[in-house]
Amino acid sequence: MRSLWSDDEAKQYTGDLGLRVYSSRLLGRDRSLVLHGGGNTSVKIRETNLFGEEEDILYIKGSGWDLETIEPQGFSPVRLAHVRRLAALPKLSDPEMVNQLATHMLRASAPAPSIETILHGCLPYKYVDHTHADSVVAITDTRDGQARIREIYGDLCVVIPYLMPGFDLAQFCAREFANQRREGTIGMVLLNHGIFSFGDSGRESYERMIDLVSRAEDYLRKHRAWDVPLAAVKPGAIDPFAQAQLRRGISDAAGGPMILKTCADERGLGFARHPQVALISQQGPATPDHVIRTKRTPLLGADVGGYVEAYRRYFGDQAAGAQQTMLDPAPRVVLDPAFGLAVAGRTAKDAGIVEDIYAHTIEVILRAEALGGFRALPPPDIFAIEYWDLEQAKLKQSGKPPVYAGEVAFVTGAASGIGKAAVASFLARGAAVVGIDLDPGVESLHARADFLGLRCDVTDASALLQALCNAVLRFGGIDMLVLNAGIFAASRRIADLGAEEWRRVMNVNLDANQSLMRDCHPYLKLAPRGGRVVVIGSKNVPAPGPGAAAYSASKAALNQLARVAALEWGGDGIRVNTLHPNAVFDTGLWTDEVLAQRAKHYGMTVAEYRTHNVLRTEVTSHDVAELAAEMCGPLFAKTTGAQLPVDGGNERVI
């Protein structure tokens, strides 16, 4: 492991806290050191307070911040003298510890200080760095882990047996540190948990971490436990419908819709096919705080019911009458020889976090196995972390989940206009969204975990099937379908309308939508909250115009298709509703030039033309998209087969 420290980069950060921010980010950049909110860092700074008195302040990473992206305000400033007085108490409950730390900070708006604050305060060094380094964890997660760690580090590190984080661990470490510390001690290993380093400067502490972790890596290399090979695997075709069924089972167990991502990577598949997978994957997480993301064990295969049963037994055994409420018993990690690794989460982001954590867990397990046998902490220790309020608080910061959290929307014609706006409207309501479009721009529409943009021609049946397959493998299903893709051919009277143009319009506006509805039906039927379809129709359905025969006829046929779907699919709990927009000018079709021409044609100014409706209001893509998104929600829960104009009021329609 190389130090990433750069004097040039470091110059951009000022003061002790600035360098604390910099070296924390360096730790965060290396995923083999810390993952998603794991690890923490601190610096002790002497400051002058409002009264002119000098005071030592412990700046410690705040809860909810990631080391990789932490800012100065991500550190909570706690009065060090108070932290040390707390450490000397005979005992301190968790709620009182949280309260004492929160009421002895310098900034009212600071985040809650890390649950390892007292431990940081007890270590007599200016800078303290703490990670859950994969290599250190792999070595300590073995039967003779302690002996191996002592062999690697000698006097360099104090060694602490596993204790749950919090007050007791902090006190134990303070005592043991004083006992075990030698001249050259630069770190401390917490078995089955992680490692600390410390120093007088940010650079010293950081580079000591790199040095200590490098020694663990070298040890693994020396013992042929670094790059652990897996038998070569040939990935087979994955059945998307089976994944959607699995996702439905997991959602039912979780009590609400969940995202299920099929990872389809070689290591995951190789691990799922490992001859010992049933043994080595079922022992527990690599480091205890992963449990709140991954649960204690993965599901093997597709028997969600069996997993739920086992989880209930685990809860019953461990809670043993204590006043605790069982968390949802749904798995977060699935291993199956057919597809490898799949991960579940309440959102696509959460599922992504589980994926990252489990990818590292696989390596930790394989390395520990290569050293003689992976040995995770026993269930009581894992349960204590899983049901510890201070750990669960990390997941509860975001408040009430958005309306479509865990659900998946599929939008056609997503690169521009109403489709693009629909993507934004569904994302804003918490859905994961798949957008398809002929325009490759759709692929880069949003760079976020909950969006997948696919270039796809809707008239190409096999490309469409592939897009559906990709969507289901990425997010686990299709719950909401927005049929928006369509073309509007140049104005032409029927007498001049050629067969080719007629067919082209029918192909895109009608045939493609029928194929898509047919192919999506099995997924919509599996939607945990019932499937929903929104068809973007047109004012031309109730009020056609001359020169638009192909367009009007295709939209009218699509309208009829939607009505029949509402009749046929009602029994499957699928709602199908249609919007009829008119004169939506902020789309790719309407350039300023075309708009000016049309306005002139009707003898109006552009402004008059834009608002030429009963309400004298302009209708935008956003207006249509918002209504499309709402039609999938609870307001329309009892509506199907409906047609709703969104046109500012049109005299011919009214």
Ligand SMILES: [Zn+2]
């Ligand atoms: Zn830790």
